[in-house]
Amino acid sequence: MIDREQVLHVARLARLELSDSDVERMAAELSGILEHVDRIASLDLSGLEPTTHVVALENVMRPDEPQPSLPRERALAAAPDPDEGAFRVPSPGGQ
């Protein structure tokens, strides 16, 4: 089961602000889902390699040739606060 403290901890890791009612609902819903997911916890899967990818590909290489990249102004066009050719963000220290 997931408690309130765990929900708040995970929400901080995920950079997600939750309201008090969100926290309660999330705790209940995540607990229910994890109960279902926990069915695989007891399976004996020793000796099996984890699958990270289904296509057997390794080191897909391409020639190292210079190519034009996205022009700066187009990369910045959808930004909420572009400034002097860069993405502007609020101060990490607050205010």
Added chain:
Amino acid sequence: MSAAELLSLTASQALSRIEAGELSSDEYFDAYAETEDGLNAYLWRADAGEEGANPAGPGREAEEPAGSVSLRGLPVAIKDIFCTEGIETTAGSAILAGYRPPYTATAVERLADAGARVLGKTNMDEFAMGSSNENSAFGDVLNPIDHQRVPGGSSGGSAAAVSGGLAPWAIGTDTGGSIRQPAALCGIVGLKPTYGAISRYGMIAFASSLDQCGPLTRDVTDAALLLNVLQGRDPRDSTSVGIADGVELPSREDLGGLRFGVARDFSHETEGVERGVAASFKATLDAIERLGGELVDVQLPSAEHGLSAYYVIAPAEASSNLARFDGVRYGMRNGEEDGLLAMYERTRAAGFGPEVKRRIMLGTYALSSGYYDAYYGQAQKVRTRIAQDFAAAFASCDFIVTPTSPTVAFERGARTDNPLAMYLSDYFTVPMSLAGIPAISIPAGNAEPDGGGPELPVGFQIAGPAFSETRLLDAAFALEQEILPVGSSASRPGPTGLMEGSG
């Protein structure tokens, strides 16, 4: 030809008429552009007569493109998860409202290069997370057959548009069933190709090891035609490999010499499968035998654990992929007056809907220190075992068949308060996604829901080994002809008779 007749053609039929000079591609495009979207299937649509509907390709009455296939200006609907340069692309999320991408997805470029034109961007569950299209920030999509019911998801707008006469065909994405399940619920064909068959470049990522683009069409021939254009290696997606021998148009008339595997514990006998769905499935097995196909028993002992593994792996990958939506480079920004951290947290709180938040939380939890091995590591091993199950089963059969969805289209709101019940919609589709193998859903008649009421479409799923698309489509084609004889209008999608559903 009347507008209703025009809108009930398959894309291949329309293409033949355009090639024969019996139909103008502009007339055909405009007929769709002028339809009224009563299903909320579209988030953006081209205007009739519009020159700029195509972000990468030719304008009106295009010249013959260089490639071998020419789609002659045919309209195609695009799930709003594909970036289209200059055309708003939101993935169904408020966090991307108003976003105009600076480039176009490879899948859309390939369509444009073949001469197709973008008809519109279709509504979807936010970031492709959902099985009912009730998770869109821009409103529910309605099932064209019954407006009180869901079209399935997450490619619900694409499925509803194709079924409801608003698009001849469409592309969508499938991570755990998001093409096949809505195709089943709307009575059309949906194909999830082998992982790697189609480039994911420009397709907004949900779960990168599972996401795959595919066609939603009115028949199997159209699915093959569309897949043939879409597939191929793309230097901009290093996991794309294409289909080595391409895709041939299906022509098979019987199923002689083909073995169809049925896993008794993963079939119509599974708990939770509606009676009508089970009856349709059994009737389709009979149709396979009538066509000379052989039914064989196979075992898929780990398939039942697919959902559990999926609901660790997909949210884990999503929690990582969706970290990019932080109010810096694109989309919404909130709460900047209180500093960077508050800006991140409030932007994401305001921009994401409840299901997306749930999955981000689930994935972050599963990847967090102390839980990684127990959840993510274990789920990836289940994934290995499921892939091994399929490989073992394909030693004794050519294809594996299941119902696509345990139920017909359910009522709107019926599962929104119960995430687990919603997730069970994908019970039969998730294992193929985990194994990366191709699977197609074809219409298999109609059935009454367990709660009673008018009959609704049922889907029949056929899965094959990796890169068996041509054989898979050929078998699906033969079966389609047997289930839905040419000229039968019983379950043919299109506008006629569908729009006066009980909504």
